Amino acid sequence: MPLQRHRSLATPLALAYAALVLYASLYPFTGWRWPPGQDFATLVVLPTTRWYQGFDLTSNLLGYLPLGALACIAARRSGLRWLPALLLALGFGAGLSYGTEVLQQFLPRRVPAREDFLLNTAGTLAGALLALLAHALGMVGRWQALRERWFARESAGALALLALWPVALLFPAPLPLGLGQVGERLRETLAMLLQDVPWAEAAHTLLAAPPPAATPLRPLTESLIIALGLLSPCLVAYSVTRAGWRRAAVAAGALALAVSGMTLATLLNFGPANAMAWLGPAVLPGLVLGLLAALLLVPVSPRVASGLGLVALTGLVVGVAQAPADPYFAQSLQAWEQGRFVRFHGLAQWVGWLWPYAAMGWLLSRLGARGGSGWT
Numbered sequence: 001m002p003l004q005r006h007r008s009l010a011t012p013l014a015l016a017y018a019a020l021v022l023y024a025s026l027y028p029f030t031g032w033r034w035p036p037g038q039d040f041a042t043l044v045v046l047p048t049t050r051w052y053q054g055f056d057l058t059s060n061l062l063g064y065l066p067l068g069a070l071a072c073i074a075a076r077r078s079g080l081r082w083l084p085a086l087l088l089a090l091g092f093g094a095g096l097s098y099g100t101e102v103l104q105q106f107l108p109r110r111v112p113a114r115e116d117f118l119l120n121t122a123g124t125l126a127g128a129l130l131a132l133l134a135h136a137l138g139m140v141g142r143w144q145a146l147r148e149r150w151f152a153r154e155s156a157g158a159l160a161l162l163a164l165w166p167v168a169l170l171f172p173a174p175l176p177l178g179l180g181q182v183g184e185r186l187r188e189t190l191a192m193l194l195q196d197v198p199w200a201e202a203a204h205t206l207l208a209a210p211p212p213a214a215t216p217l218r219p220l221t222e223s224l225i226i227a228l229g230l231l232s233p234c235l236v237a238y239s240v241t242r243a244g245w246r247r248a249a250v251a252a253g254a255l256a257l258a259v260s261g262m263t264l265a266t267l268l269n270f271g272p273a274n275a276m277a278w279l280g281p282a283v284l285p286g287l288v289l290g291l292l293a294a295l296l297l298v299p300v301s302p303r304v305a306s307g308l309g310l311v312a313l314t315g316l317v318v319g320v321a322q323a324p325a326d327p328y329f330a331q332s333l334q335a336w337e338q339g340r341f342v343r344f345h346g347l348a349q350w351v352g353w354l355w356p357y358a359a360m361g362w363l364l365s366r367l368g369a370r371g372g373s374g375w376t
Contacts, residue, residue, distance in 0.1 A: 025103075033108070044102065065127035067096070067127060071124075076132075082132055151241055169257075180352075230286070230287060313360050
């Protein structure tokens with residue numbers, strides 16, 4: 001008898017994770033050329049490498065484990081039995097890994113290797129097997145029951161955003177919880193695109209000019225932006241969470257994730273001794289203000305929460321756009337872009353840049369949806 005189909009959070013998470021893995025595997029996307037001395041037949045046979053470190057082994061193995069788990073859970077929740085679900089997840093992860101390794105041969109700054117493909121495939125298989133074990137033990141079913149008690153039926157998009165929010169916090173930002181600062185990178189990209197366009201010379205000159213130095217934010221302004229950075233994911237969660245004590249628990253969980261994410265990001269950049277250096281004078285008041293605002297808004301309806309979430313996210317991105325880089329911001333970016341973190345650069349960078357805008361889009365769709373609140 002076929003399994004019952006469910007709308008699974010694992011499906012959008014698996015697709016988002018696959019897209020970010022693809023980006024991280026091909027970053028920095030520069031210098032594309034046909035590999036010298038090779039034809040198509042030789043390209044499909046992945047080369048081996050003698051240079052391999054423990055970090056490479058761990059990252060290639062563990063990096064694909066969540067992908068295998070998410071793909072297998074999504075397949076099981078869609079109605080497939082365990083063996084087809086396992087094969088589908090394994091094929092998905094192995095195919096993605098093989099494709100990226102082949103494409104890496106066209107990028108001089110990337111080093112394709114057969115060992116990477118084998119480790120990625122092993123990680124996918126391990127993740128899929130763990131997912132099947134969790135499914136057999138009833139953990140997936142218990143999560144589904146918990147989700148139905150806590151959240152609305154159409155909550156997969158919001159839960160995917162909330163799952164990605166801690167990842168967004170790992171990429172260096174100009175101030176704690178300050179996501180969405182894409183203005184400077186957009187300016188640089190547009191200036192590069194218009195560099196040799198005759199009719200756009202004036203626009204290129206304007207875009208290529210260095211921006212005026214931003215004035216330091218006042219402590220109160222910085223605290224307000226940090227508060228909006230904490231309040232925004234809370235309101236996204238409120239739009240699909242039942243009113244009452246569950247929302248208070250969500251707010252407390254968001255605070256815990258914010259502190260953990262910022263501490264981990266600082267630890268990765270500056271070492272364990274400086275893990276708490278992100279707690280500047282304006283941070284604690286901002287976190288307290290954000291938590292108090294989230295608790296005060298616990299009783300609002302999901303529709304009001306969606307509207308307030310749009311306001312909070314707009315204030316966040318506007319405020320972050322005005323923030324100057326702190327003295328350690330450039331050093332953090334250099335560590336991510338040139339050091340060991342280049343493997344995770346695309347993952348955290350794009351999530352950090354786009355998370356507020358993706359959340360805005362989801363909330364807008366929520367406000368425009370018809371047919372009731374979506375509660376079971």
